Amino acid sequence: MKLTLVTGLTGLLLLGTIVELLRRRQLREKYGMLWLAVLVVVIPLSLFPRLLDNVAELLGVASGVSLVLFLGIVFLLLVCVHLSWEVSALEEETRTLAEDFALLRAQIDADRAARDELVSTDG
Amino acid sequence: MVNGKRTLIIIPALNESGSIADVVGEVRGELPGVDVLVVDDGSTDRTAAVAVAAGALVAKLPYNLGVGGAMRLGYRYARDHDYDVAIQIDADGQHDPRYVPKLVDLLDDNDLVIGARFAGEGDYTVRGPRRWAMVMLSAVLSRVAHTKLTDTTSGFRAANRRVIDMFATWYPAEYLGDTVETLVHTARRGYRIRQVPVAMRKRMAGTPSHSPARAMIYLGRAFAVLTLALIRR
Numbered sequence A: 001m002k003l004t005l006v007t008g009l010t011g012l013l014l015l016g017t018i019v020e021l022l023r024r025r026q027l028r029e030k031y032g033m034l035w036l037a038v039l040v041v042v043i044p045l046s047l048f049p050r051l052l053d054n055v056a057e058l059l060g061v062a063s064g065v066s067l068v069l070f071l072g073i074v075f076l077l078l079v080c081v082h083l084s085w086e087v088s089a090l091e092e093e094t095r096t097l098a099e100d101f102a103l104l105r106a107q108i109d110a111d112r113a114a115r116d117e118l119v120s121t122d123g
Numbered sequence B: 001m002v003n004g005k006r007t008l009i010i011i012p013a014l015n016e017s018g019s020i021a022d023v024v025g026e027v028r029g030e031l032p033g034v035d036v037l038v039v040d041d042g043s044t045d046r047t048a049a050v051a052v053a054a055g056a057l058v059a060k061l062p063y064n065l066g067v068g069g070a071m072r073l074g075y076r077y078a079r080d081h082d083y084d085v086a087i088q089i090d091a092d093g094q095h096d097p098r099y100v101p102k103l104v105d106l107l108d109d110n111d112l113v114i115g116a117r118f119a120g121e122g123d124y125t126v127r128g129p130r131r132w133a134m135v136m137l138s139a140v141l142s143r144v145a146h147t148k149l150t151d152t153t154s155g156f157r158a159a160n161r162r163v164i165d166m167f168a169t170w171y172p173a174e175y176l177g178d179t180v181e182t183l184v185h186t187a188r189r190g191y192r193i194r195q196v197p198v199a200m201r202k203r204m205a206g207t208p209s210h211s212p213a214r215a216m217i218y219l220g221r222a223f224a225v226l227t228l229a230l231i232r233r
């Protein structure tokens, strides 16, 4: 009973945090939806940990709780992979931005040099 | 100038080299004295070059930001260059620029005016989950905005200075956020929204960004975005 209380409260606290972050626009839609979907699974499980026992038996896992731990670790790994993928995309974008910036600066310098040349030959 | 107001037409474009020249040409022909800004969102074809040749100002984004990202750039340009009115038009030729003066007229008493299909003019129809999504969005957003809205995802809209200022600093880049969430946000802040019936034409060239197969996903996302927009501040 005590355990259910602890896990259940943790789930609800997480839900509250995510909803509030979404409300304040601190989380982009795609991540918010992901975490909300996770909580929809996690909260019932935290209240009724035996919920997955049948599924676990079917898969040959000793108890529902170990199945949840296993799935949880797989999920976290997937999240890590996704975040590395996002970081790679961001690095590619900053690189493109830096190139654009350097090209613009080169263009401005060239324009300025051409103008100075004109002024000095005129004068 | 349209009805004495300095007007900027903003055209977000992604790989629209087949239609952009005609669209820019038609806008400049029908609406002399307006400026046209094409925001090329990382196109891999000659969209930007074709648009420049047709007489538009072109802002080239270094990579794809989505319609929302392109539009915020457009509204920033409008704010920084002191335009009275900014109008979004699609690059595929579906929007008829002859409706623009009508939209601008309504800006006298409204802050954001939407050119809407399904409102009496034209014969544009949609079926299946896409239609359910549109019905749901229209019903909810009409209530939020206190006005009848039949085409909430329309990319044909006119904004006055107040809304330009807001959109220049805040404009979601998320899918559907650029239409649905901006409407909720605008209405919540007390700006007046109105729609005008317009007839939509067929795409001139290229492909639309959605296929019938994705209609169901579209419905789900529309629901998610709407829920989110409503709980957000």
Ligand SMILES: Nc1nc2c(ncn2[C@@H]2O[C@H](COP(=O)(O)OP(=O)(O)O)[C@@H](O)[C@H]2O)c(=O)[nH]1
Pocket (backbone or CB within 6 Å): B011, B012, B013, B014, B015, B016, B039, B040, B041, B064, B065, B066, B067, B070, B071, B089, B090, B091, B092, B094, B155, B207, B208, B209, B210
């Ligand atoms: N800036 C930008 N424009 C886009 C993007 N995808 C589509 N567009 C433009 O948005 C407009 C509407 O796109 P379209 O595919 O016709 O959508 P539909 O009218 O809702 O069917 C067109 O002008 C497209 O060129 C994008 O990723 N970025």
Ligand SMILES: [Mg+2]
Pocket (backbone or CB within 6 Å): B090, B092, B094, B203, B208
């Ligand atoms: Mg279109």
